[in-house]
Amino acid sequence: MHTVITRFPPSPTGYLHVGGARTALFNWFYARHTKGRFVLRIEDTDSVRSTQASADSIFEALEWLGIDWDEGPYFQSKRFHIYAEYVQKLLDTGHAYYCTCSSEKLDAMRQQAMATGGKPKYDGTCREKQLCKSNDAVVRFRAPLTGTTIIHDVVKGDIVFQNAEQDDFIIQRSDGTPTYNFVVVVDDITMGINTVIRGDDHVNNTPRQIMLYQALGAELPVFGHLPMVLGKDKTRLSKRHGAMSVTAYRDMGFLPEAMINYLIRLGWSCGDQEFFTREELIEKFSLEHIGKSAGVFDMDKLLSLNADHIKATPPRSLTPHLLPFLKARGYAAEEGHYLDQVILTLNARSKTLDEMAEAARFYYEETVSYEPAAADKFLISDALGPLTLLVQKMETLSGFTVAGLETVFLSVMEETGLKLGKIAQPVRVALTGKTASPGIFEIMEILGKNQVITRLKQAIRYIA
Numbered sequence: 001m002h003t004v005i006t007r008f009p010p011s012p013t014g015y016l017h018v019g020g021a022r023t024a025l026f027n028w029f030y031a032r033h034t035k036g037r038f039v040l041r042i043e044d045t046d047s048v049r050s051t052q053a054s055a056d057s058i059f060e061a062l063e064w065l066g067i068d069w070d071e072g073p074y075f076q077s078k079r080f081h082i083y084a085e086y087v088q089k090l091l092d093t094g095h096a097y098y099c100t101c102s103s104e105k106l107d108a109m110r111q112q113a114m115a116t117g118g119k120p121k122y123d124g125t126c127r128e129k130q131l132c133k134s135n136d137a138v139v140r141f142r143a144p145l146t147g148t149t150i151i152h153d154v155v156k157g158d159i160v161f162q163n164a165e166q167d168d169f170i171i172q173r174s175d176g177t178p179t180y181n182f183v184v185v186v187d188d189i190t191m192g193i194n195t196v197i198r199g200d201d202h203v204n205n206t207p208r209q210i211m212l213y214q215a216l217g218a219e220l221p222v223f224g225h226l227p228m229v230l231g232k233d234k235t236r237l238s239k240r241h242g243a244m245s246v247t248a249y250r251d252m253g254f255l256p257e258a259m260i261n262y263l264i265r266l267g268w269s270c271g272d273q274e275f276f277t278r279e280e281l282i283e284k285f286s287l288e289h290i291g292k293s294a295g296v297f298d299m300d301k302l303l304s305l306n307a308d309h310i311k312a313t314p315p316r317s318l319t320p321h322l323l324p325f326l327k328a329r330g331y332a333a334e335e336g337h338y339l340d341q342v343i344l345t346l347n348a349r350s351k352t353l354d355e356m357a358e359a360a361r362f363y364y365e366e367t368v369s370y371e372p373a374a375a376d377k378f379l380i381s382d383a384l385g386p387l388t389l390l391v392q393k394m395e396t397l398s399g400f401t402v403a404g405l406e407t408v409f410l411s412v413m414e415e416t417g418l419k420l421g422k423i424a425q426p427v428r429v430a431l432t433g434k435t436a437s438p439g440i441f442e443i444m445e446i447l448g449k450n451q452v453i454t455r456l457k458q459a460i461r462y463i464a
């Protein structure tokens with residue numbers, strides 16, 4: 001069996017956006033599923049728009065998503081000698097020719113075509129002139145004039161193009177630089193790429209690319225063109241719909257596992273299953289179940305999947321993702337047993353890591369700040385008696401565990417004749433500043449005896 005070799009070739013003209021990340025993931029998971037190889041290539045031939053900073057931000061986003069590459073990153077800007085060699089190959093075999101038509105002449109050609117309702121295309125003036133290399137000559141591909149070119153697309157099925165519609169496109173400009181479709185094909189051939197999965201905005205480039213493969217005598221890769229990602233209003237996803245950059249989702253508190261799960265499901269399915277771990281996706285991802293219709297990016301679905309992944313991730317694996325959010329709030333948080341416990345009380349109630357860090361505030365704050373409404377309602381003179389009794393009993397409590405604390409509460413309930421709620425709510429506000437929180441017995445065990453007693457005393461002073 002041959003080894004599947006896929007690739008991701010972003011143009012470094014900005015950050016990695018969610019649509020690009022989805023394409024990368026489809027190629028990466030297919031390579032991993034088939035135990036193949038995944039190649040990273042930076043398409044930076046447009047020297048005006050390409051920047052190293054963009055390339056670096058793309059690497060950063062890929063690394064965050066956990067997408068690693070087996071080869072590369074290759075930079076097209078370092079491969080001009082290879083492209084020149086392939087231009088020469090096509091010239092030598094008669095599949096390309098020099099053309100010296102001026103831009104005025106080309107404009108006139110275009111205008112005439114438009115006036116007669118035809119598709120603007122090169123009229124072949126220099127096709128049979130056997131011109132030699134010169135300073136103002138471009139190199140054109142000698143495209144077939146008749147017949148059809150067919151993409152056997154694994155997503156869309158066969159797409160047929162009439163060759164008469166194509167023209168002798170330029171493969172090398174007069175300044176010697178190669179053009180886009182040409183370098184893509186040379187790279188894909190020389191890198192051994194046999195599976196090309198990309199956005200369907202590239203469908204129209206594909207017949208030209210197929211012609212180049214044929215002229216170079218190379219085997220065609222498998223092509224699959226993914227439908228675009230749309231916003232909720234069914235227009236192409238753009239900034240209007242929200243954040244586009246992958247790292248913006250990291251900064252909002254999404255887990256990479258949730259992001260890859262969401263993006264893969266945006267165009268691929270496996271029965272009704274929504275939640276996938278990375279390992280499951282590697283096991284199950286295939287090209288057979290890629291959807292033909294566009295995926296709609298839905299923030300609510302992504303949030304709910306993120307909540308599921310937060311819940312399913314063991315504390316120690318969640319810690320490195322959560323720590324930046326805790327540190328950004330100035331908490332002295334670090335990996336360890338305390339943080340593990342904190343996470344376990346919050347992981348079923350947080351949609352994002354940012355939300356989780358905010359909910360963890362009381363675990364790290366030196367002095368609890370009370371929400372005014374919570375304090376007004378529960379830190380009142382009625383609470384003085386039970387709070388004072390609780391402090392007394394806790395001071396002599398030997399083990400500070402959920403079980404021990406439950407006994408303390410029971411005896412205070414007996415002595416005061418109050419129901420649990422009447423005691424628990426003031427305690428909750430005293431410990432967390434809020435009226436809603438994880439279970440107070442768990443919180444107390446985690447905060448520990450000193451902190452709990454300090455906070456209850458603080459509340460008593462506040463009431464008094």
Ligand code: GLU
Nearest residue numbers: 009010011043184198202
């Ligand atoms: N560089 C192209 C892009 O960023 C990808 C080309 C391809 O996949 O063939 O859209």
